[in-house]
Amino acid sequence: MNMTAVTPELVDAAYAALGSGDPAQVARYWHEDMRWCVPGNHQLAGWYEGRDAFLGFMERVGKLSGGSFSMERVAVLTGGDYSADVTHNVGRRAGATGAASPYDSLDIDVVHVLRWSDGRVVEGRGAIFGDGTTRFNQFWSQLDAGGARISG
């Protein structure tokens, strides 16, 4: 049984802990055995098994986007063992210099659905609204707009 209610405040605290980068804070809200699924079929897509793998994914997002990747919170929802946060995500590929293209710039609306157990996230999955998954696949592809291969 889930003794800690999943509330918007808990969701906020978990993301704040994640943003802090403080391992103790992260461990408080994100279970060691958590798993996370990134939508699409690009190099970052699929299930990350374990908190370390998830944190490695987050780090790679930062690196590939030159630290430009940001998520603006639009809404937080809860229900039973679940939470959902709707965000507006933007980013620019590290090193991109040319005009905006779906390979260089990202602007999508996303929802993350999290499952909790005793106050910690045990599973999370992202999903993208509209045709954003196509653009997500382009953005995280190892291609620039001209088809050059970029090392990831």
Added chain:
Amino acid sequence: MNMTAVTPELVDAAYAALGSGDPAQVARYWHEDMRWCVPGNHQLAGWYEGRDAFLGFMERVGKLSGGSFSMERVAVLTGGDYSADVTHNVGRRAGATGAASPYDSLDIDVVHVLRWSDGRVVEGRGAIFGDGTTRFNQFWSQLDAGGARISG
């Protein structure tokens, strides 16, 4: 100001009304000026403006899937003016006879995020977990597994 709280019971009632097909029930929970966005870039994707357009979309889903399309509710979440329902959707293309292929059979996990005003849905958007958007694009394409064009 939103006078009617968005609760799981309200979400259930709205989907039950939609399933009933009773116009009065539908109108009670789904605003005439509502809009709905179907994810992906296939023939059914994009924004449907107005309840009639949304209902037309639902009807087309039923027709194209020979009535096989079904959504199993996994979780319902609420928060402020929003609700989210996580579902497991399966369907089979009307007239499909061959072996299972992504063009004939659909099996995806989905979340719908709804925005409410005074007890009625004013906006809804679907999003698909994992690589389900690719399979959604294949399933609703006007192609069978061999590339034959199927009239929609």
Added chain:
Amino acid sequence: MNMTAVTPELVDAAYAALGSGDPAQVARYWHEDMRWCVPGNHQLAGWYEGRDAFLGFMERVGKLSGGSFSMERVAVLTGGDYSADVTHNVGRRAGATGAASPYDSLDIDVVHVLRWSDGRVVEGRGAIFGDGTTRFNQFWSQLDAGGARISG
């Protein structure tokens, strides 16, 4: 046995006939029972069975692109019963007004491989270089860059 050799001149003549719109000229080079496969999984994709269906496809390309769709020939190849023509295709969606986006503007490199019998095309298939198929799917989707549905 194929009595008429497939030459670059024959390929040129066939495309010129197609461009002329003169039914007698078209019939001279394009077999009544020909089939044609458009790559991708958008509304125009898949096999067109019969010359009439193929011509209907061509007409729809012209209509959906407001007559802007054009193919610049880069190379013509032949071998046995086959020809291939490499083209640079550009187009703009009919009615597109906003800034360039993959949903409004197309710029791809393409190859068409044709199979001939007795001086007439009996089968043709297109294929797209680089990541152009993604952009082809976006361009022929019934979506604009904002996700609005456009009647096809």
Added chain:
Amino acid sequence: MNMTAVTPELVDAAYAALGSGDPAQVARYWHEDMRWCVPGNHQLAGWYEGRDAFLGFMERVGKLSGGSFSMERVAVLTGGDYSADVTHNVGRRAGATGAASPYDSLDIDVVHVLRWSDGRVVEGRGAIFGDGTTRFNQFWSQLDAGGARISG
């Protein structure tokens, strides 16, 4: 000026050299500064600059498919400085054990268009017929049918 005519025999010899793995044979038909473009937007897609990069790509195809990737020649065409070879490509992902899925098995029709200079390939580009590019993106994604991430 191109002193060596591009003939089907030359195309055959170039692919045979490639298949032999003998560096001297490879160097005879494939220019050191050649480039090659793999279609789609998956981990192997895009331009490979230089023969070494191209050979590295070929090696990776073999490794990721457990040596199962094979190309059956259907037709060879030539014209000016160009050749095109139409092939039927099949493969199975290394380590795949489950039922057939687009993530585990590949079966596509492909055309490679090569540009030659003085008897050696200086540029090559692949393109895929039908909706094969979608399946190519799935096959080379780092995902299995269940969304597990596979190290490439």
